[in-house]
Amino acid sequence: MKILIRNQKSEMWQMVQSVAYANETELQKLLAEQPSLISLNEVREGAGPLVAAVREFPLDIGSVDLIGFTADGDIAIIECKLASNEEIKRKVIGQVLEYGANLWGMGYEDFEKKILDKSSRNLADLVRVNLQNQEWDEESFRTNVGQALQSGNFILIIVVDEINEELSKIVRFINEAGKPAFSLAALEMRRFQKEQTEILVPHLFGVVNTGKSSTAGLRKQWTEERFFEAVHNSLPKEIVTIIQDLYTWSRLKSKRVWFGTGTASGSFTFHYQKNGKSVSMFSIYTNGNLFINYGWATTQVSAESLQRFHQAITKIPGFEGIPDDFNKWPNVRIKDVFLDKPNVLNQFKEVVEEFGTYFVLL
Structure with a gap:
């Protein structure tokens, strides 16, 4: 050649x-x-x-x-x-x-x-x-x-x-x-x-295999309708009510609520947007888990901002054990932290809202 x-x-x-x-x-x-x-x-x-x-x-x-x-x-x-x-x-x-x-x-x-x-x-x-x-x-x-x-x-x-x-x-x-x-x-x-x-x-x-990827066609963008249909079919009514509450609140407080593309579970993610950047804060899945998105946020906001958020959220009952490893995605089960605990749910919302007032972008 x-x-x-x-x-x-x-x-x-x-x-x-x-x-x-x-x-x-x-x-x-x-x-x-x-x-x-x-x-x-x-x-x-x-x-x-x-x-x-x-x-x-x-x-x-x-x-x-x-x-x-x-x-x-x-x-x-x-x-x-x-x-x-x-x-x-x-x-x-x-x-x-x-x-x-x-x-x-x-x-x-x-x-x-x-x-x-x-x-x-x-x-x-x-x-x-x-x-x-x-x-x-x-x-x-x-x-x-x-x-x-x-x-x-x-x-x-x-x-x-x-x-x-x-x-x-x-x-x-x-x-x-x-x-x-x-x-x-x-x-x-x-x-x-x-x-x-x-x-x-x-x-x-060589003539390569024209078969589709093992994941092709499986990953589809979830929607509000698909997400809540899956939630209603798989979780108790009282957990569905909490997730609906968090979703409605997220739509009010976040300029971007993003639905995932999972095959096994659907999710929605709460984002803050500032100076053209989108900061991923937490995600809720159709299996009833809530993930704190430290792993994404650490690439977007200052370490001081995350440390302040971590100190605040670990004071909430049920969140005390979340590690301060900001390269991870710690998670809790909604039924463990929020079920029959409206004060805890309100505390979580307050900590997330407060973060939106002080975080500093990288």
Whole structure:
């Protein structure tokens, strides 16, 4: 492959030089730092970009080079090989399939323990940090990851610096003739350089699986009608009354009440808006849980503001045990803190309202 570039001020084209990777670890590191370089939507219809990846994921049969995740809960198993490695031909196919087979049927908790072996954060926190300020439904993510593990609905990707015909043909055969539940692709990641400029040329090979993402079509925007229909069908009448009260109050006090996109549970979130920024304060779910959104708020408001809010809310009966880890999303059950306790409900509203008068944006 030849690649030529030129400066807009010059009429001369110059050829860039192909640059080899020092080793497979270098290729692995590059993708771990920016997993979105792999365009999953070209591999599987409806799949979003990879937002986080864990290197050297441990299994009984060996370590997977990379395990990547979309915000919706798709799982990508990624194995990196250089053209100089003999395993780039047939062995790598068996290797990546064996990794998928070993993950198949694993429970979410066991899977997360392996994540913690390689990362200082649990899986949800790892994804959340990389999403920064984006709205995200953790419960749906966990559900979809668990479903992918149980069904084996993975995205298997072999990343190489230079493809060979044998590997490309095997991938095409598996996808066209086998019609598997998983998706398989070979991705060539060639690298070029001209002076201080580096160029990456990703190219997918093989007819990829056109099946939809394991989460496609499941995530739908909840509405007030859908939310309260689910609440009425799943919770006692007295809890529904409390949630309705909090929702009505939220609509009065917040300029933005946002409904989530969960698959298993619906939610609405109370936001403050200031200087064009939206600050997420708390969320209420159709299962009767209330989450304090420290994890989002810590990226939006000052630590002093959050500390003041935390000191106020932990004085409310039922909220005393909320940790002051502002990277977390602590939660309480509505029936435990508010049922038959109108004074506690009013105290909660007062603390949230007061926060709106003093918080300082980052």
